[in-house]
Amino acid sequence: MTTFKRHRGLTEQAADAAVDQACRMLRLPTIRAQFPELAETTARDQMSYRGFLAELLMAECDERARRRSERRIKSLRAFDFEANPSVDPAVIHTLATCEWVKKGMPLCLIGDSGTGKSHLLVALGTEAAMAGYRVRYTLATKLVNELVEAADEKVLTKTIARYGRVDLLCIDELGYMELDRRGAELLFQVLTEREEKNSVAIASNESFSGWTKTFTDPRLCAAIVDRLTFGGNLIQTGTDSYRLAITQARAAAQGNTG
Incomplete structure (x- = not known):
């Protein structure tokens, strides 16, 4: 069983790796794929943490809705x-x-x-x-x-x-x-x-x-x-x-x- 230890001050590389692993475990392929680009956009546009989280979750929801439409x-x-x-x-x-x-x-x-x-x-x-x-x-x-x-x-x-x-x-x-x-x-x-x-x-x-x-x-x-x-x-x-x-x-x- 994989466990995560939370550390303050993770390097960006370590944080990206942690996000990637968590998305694999939680089966969030769209967040995993779009996280790097959205993270850069968030930093550039000075988006709030809540806004960033909302964008990630909505991207995952949108992709799942699209896949449901295809299957339907x-x-x-x-x-x-x-x-x-x-x-x-x-x-x-x-x-x-x-x-x-x-x-x-x-x-x-x-x-x-x-x-x-x-x-x-x-x-x-x-x-x-x-x-x-x-x-x-x-x-x-x-x-x-x-x-x-x-x-x-x-x-x-x-x-x-x-x-x-x-x-x-x-x-x-x-x-x-x-x-x-x-x-x-x-x-x-x-x-x-x-x-x-x-x-x-x-x-x-x-x-x-x-x-x-x-x-x-x-x-x-x-x-x-x-x-x-x-x-x-x-x-x-x-x-x-x-x-x-x-x-x-x-x-x-x-x-x-x-």
Whole structure:
């Protein structure tokens, strides 16, 4: 059994070795990998100890969330293009090369429930992660709630910066719930932080004309649409739920064999 003895005044080399060993034992691979760079950033930016610890733990949480998303589904190989003819396979496979992520371009996936937009969002995010890009996936409501809490706790700037650093931010289920003006403005700040630098991909069940139900301020709504569409890609996954069609087909097949 390995034990740690705490010593005051560890050299930096000894401290790095201790952190590395502790991360191995505690199975914290992301902290282990990002600790040296974050330590240098912390020293340069004069971040507090609490801020440094928060950054490390959030990095680990983000990576675990990304891995869960990968396991939960979703590769392009699993997407049934034949079941949804609204989606052009050539366009999706071109997006899978991640050139749009390299250029910092946005992507919007618009369609009704069950048409595969969230599947494609996660699948394309997975392709980007496999290509070496830093990717973060979040639900729109979760992101807005986190931003509101960060603003209340006076750490909004650091939270927005954390979302600004990833190469691709995937926001799912945008348009499912109405956002108050404060929430919409905070989301706009994240989009502005990333504009023309790093990519944002969103999945929404509402066409842009219906976004006024989510973003009730018309000017703010127009500005958000502009941030998400300028120079980007728009994929419309249609209105017919292929997920429902598959379920019905399976039920019918079972009925015929029953």
